[in-house]
Amino acid sequence: MQRLMEANTALPEQFHEGYTYCFTAHDIAAQLLISGMEQGIFVTNVILRNEKEKKDLEQAEDIVDWLHKSGRMDDEADVLLTVVFPAVLSDMLHCIFEALEASRKGKLAVAYMLLRKPFQESLYLLESLVADKVLFAKMIAEDPSRLRPQNAGGLDGHARRIESVLEIIGETSRLDAGYIAMLRYDKTSRDSFDSICNKAMHLFTDHKAIKTEQYNVNFILSQGEQVLTQWAYLYSRLPYLMTYFICLIEHIAERFAHTHPTYTQDMNRRLAAQLLKSNAQITEHYQTEQLTQLAQTTYYWLSNHCLENDFPLPAAEHLSRMALSGAFPDEQEELVVSRQHLYQQLTLTDLP
Structure with missing residues (x-):
């Protein structure tokens, strides 16, 4: 990959293949988004059943609100999907791109900080779309805070939720729901982005699982073997999450156009x-x-x-x-x- 040949590359060669895989998955998703936007595929058709509906819609200030008040939950969900999916995907890709580039340049605290939002929050939102689009529409219309990962019901709740998504997208044989949940949300595990991202975001942490060591400042004082460990963890685990990410993205995209x-x-x-x-x-x-x-x-x-x-x-x-x-x-x-x-x-x- 050309980026790895640039003079500001600090990433050791033993992690180049992991970096390349993550960027390949990123680029496929980015191409899907760019092509979809250029070709106008992120649309949905709303069929008006009679003249009254046509007149009511013309007078409505917002189509989503009108669909919600009219009880047309499936149509409301489809419209929200066409708006939310490309916007959330775009934001995720920006974060992932900058995280990968930061890691390539040796800015590992920045890399881990940037990965927290897309894999804890944005991916959770997209899972909601796949699991039950009508329920998603109801929650975002009535109380968007219900779409926060904290409402999943703990680590077991996340695992059950991810398992149902894996069943829908047909990836239960390759990917483990419990492991994905742990990587994203288990603050008590050393094998978790949640614990590492927390340390990257805060100079000092006092949770017993991620408590800052004596005479240390989280990430800031990392050097030598510690930095290699941070890279090693990133490029052993991130490809797993990127595999789940691209499978989920491609499944949702099939609703708009068949590749x-x-x-x-x-x-x-x-x-x-x-x-x-x-x-x-x-x-x-x-x-x-x-x-x-x-x-x-x-x-x-x-x-x-x-x-x-x-x-x-x-x-x-x-x-x-x-x-x-x-x-x-x-x-x-x-x-x-x-x-x-x-x-x-x-x-x-x-x-x-």
Whole structure:
């Protein structure tokens, strides 16, 4: 990745693959958002059932309020979805981009601070959209504070909620709801962004799980091995959350426009290959059962996908090319190039 070649890069080479995976997932989501905005796919149709509704809507000051008062909850939810999803996604991508760039430059306190909002709050909001869009519309209309993560019912509540979302998006075999909940919300665990982000945001913390050590100031006095530990944690765990993030985003985006399957499979190959490259750089100390499960199920999918398309099983030497261009193992370059031309020619409705 070109950014890693810049003179201000402080990120050690052993974390480059994790950084690249996170940016690949970010860029796919960003392209989805940009294309969708340019093509105007973030819209929904509201069917007026009679002349009275048409007249009432013309006199209404706000369509969402009119839909709410008219009891048209499904339509209200769809309109809110078209407004909230691209706005929240845009904000998340800004935070993630700046966090990744801050980490590349060695500004780890800034990186962890920037990751707190998208993964604790914004992702929670998008999960609400997926879990029950009508309930989401009701809460945001009547009491938006109910959409705060604090109302999930503790760590177990978060885990149950995430499990239901994983079932909806079809990712229960690869991702672990309890682990995602812990990474995002468990202040008492050392294996949690919540505890680390809290320390990054505050010079001193007194919760027993994250209490500032004597003669220390959180993150500010970090050096040497401590900084390496902060990078190691970031790029062993963030790819897991980014995998969940991109799966959720793509699921929601399908409500607006269906992506061409060739493009979807191409992006999935790139992500799978880069995830495997990233996982290979995680040291034994930072490996977990959940990370291993994600890598194994991803390789299983990738292997079957290659065989189904009459290509050999992917080996380590195939992953770099696949991650960069989506190329199958031993695929002729002209076929790879032809796919790129196909993407450029797809109609607006085919490729959001």
